[in-house]
Amino acid sequence: xxxxxxxxxxxxxxxxxxxxxxxxxxxxxxxxxxxxxxxxxxxxxxxxxxxxxxxxxxxxxxxxxxxxxxxxxxxxxxxxxxxxxxxxxxxxxxxxxxxxxxxxxxxxxxxxxxxxxxxxxxxxxxxxxxxxxxxxxxxxxxxxxxxxxxxxxxxxxxxxxxxxxxxxxxxxxxxxxxxxxxxxxxxxxx
Numbered sequence: 001x002x003x004x005x006x007x008x009x010x011x012x013x014x015x016x017x018x019x020x021x022x023x024x025x026x027x028x029x030x031x032x033x034x035x036x037x038x039x040x041x042x043x044x045x046x047x048x049x050x051x052x053x054x055x056x057x058x059x060x061x062x063x064x065x066x067x068x069x070x071x072x073x074x075x076x077x078x079x080x081x082x083x084x085x086x087x088x089x090x091x092x093x094x095x096x097x098x099x100x101x102x103x104x105x106x107x108x109x110x111x112x113x114x115x116x117x118x119x120x121x122x123x124x125x126x127x128x129x130x131x132x133x134x135x136x137x138x139x140x141x142x143x144x145x146x147x148x149x150x151x152x153x154x155x156x157x158x159x160x161x162x163x164x165x166x167x168x169x170x171x172x173x174x175x176x177x178x179x180x181x182x183x184x185x186x187x188x189x190x
Contacts, residue, residue, distance in 0.1 A: 006124075007120070007122065007123050007124025007125070008120060008124045008142055008144075009120055009121065009122050009124060010042075010043055010044040010119060010120065010142060010143075011044075011119070011120040011124070011126070011140050011141065011142035011145075012044065012046045012110045012112075012117060012118075012119055012120075012140070012141045012142065013117065013118050013119075013120065013126045013128060013138065013139070013140050014046065014112050014114055014116060014117035014118075014128075014138070014139055014141075015114060015116040015117070015128055015131055015136040015137070015138045015139075015156075015158075016112075016113070016114045016116075016136060016137045016139065017114070017134055017135070017136055018134070018135040018136060018137060019134060019135070025048040025049065025112070025113060025114055025115040026048070026050070026115075027047075027048055027049070027050035027051040027052065028047050028048050028051040030052075030054065031045070031047055031051050031052070031053045031054065032053070032054050032055075032056060033045060033053055033054075033055055033097070033107060033109070034055075034056050034057075034058055035055070035056070035057040035058060035059055035063050035065075035099075035105075036058050036059065037059070038059060038061075038102055038104075038105060039105060040097055040099075040105055040106070040107030042107070042119075043106075043107050043108070044107065044108045044110070044119060044142070044143065045107075045108070045109055045110070045119070046109075046110045046111075046112055046117045046118075046119065047089055047109060047110070047111055047112070048111070048112060048113070048114075048115060049089065049090060049091060049092055049111055049112070049113050050088065050089070050090060051088070051089055051111075052086035052087065052088045052089075053086055053087050053088075053089060053109065054082065054083075054086045055076055055082075055083060055086070055087070056081070056082040057079060057080050057081060057082070059080075060080075061080075062078040062079055062080050062101070063078070063079065063099045063101060063102065063105070064076065064077055064078045064079075064099055064100035064101050065097060065098075065099060066097070066098055066099075066100055067095050067096060067097050067098070068096075069093070069094060069095045069096050070093070071089070071091055071092070071093030071094060071095050071111060072087070072089050072090070072091070072093075072095045072109075072111070074087050075100075078101070089109060089111045091111065092111045092112060092113050093110075093111055094108060094109075094110055094111075094141070095108065095109040095110075095111065096108055097109065108143050110141055116128050116130075116131055116136075120142075131158045132158065133158055134157070134158055135156070135157050135158075136156050136157075136158060138156050
């Protein structure tokens with residue numbers, strides 16, 4: 001929840017083992033960030049290191065997907081349909097996506113080194129299932145957190161008997177998102 005007690009949607013919660021061995025995460029299966037109605041869908045997505053992400057464009061216009069983020073820099077020049085090659089995200093961190101043609105289009109990929117993660121829903125809740133016994137740093141990241149790109153962290157000990165609820169209270173900055181381009185009927189562009 002935010003500092004006013006409101007739920008924080010699209011926050012990524014992940015648990016990293018505190019022991020040196022940790023848990024190795026193999027890449028996720030086929031992962032998609034679609035382009036529908038001039039928006040990236042989903043807006044925020046976690047993926048494991050090494051995951052290949054596909055960027056199909058289901059709009060009737062062309063998009064130019066890019067990221068200048070230090071975690072992964074790439075460009076997919078103007079296209080419709082589905083590019084033949086996915087983009088592999090090979091190191092942890094935040095990747096901010098944009099469309100070079102449609103400035104309002106943004107999304108975030110959060111690349112993690114753990115297999116234990118979830119995304120908060122509209123109620124600000126998420127559940128990480130099947131967390132093995134051990135000690136973990138449970139962290140939360142969201143594009144609007146004031147500490148971004150650094151996550152907010154808490155420590156837990158997972159046991160067979162415990163199902164621990166963790167509440168994060170985060171300070172957020174206002175993210176101005178224009179969900180749609182002005183329509184032609186409103187005198188704008190598309």
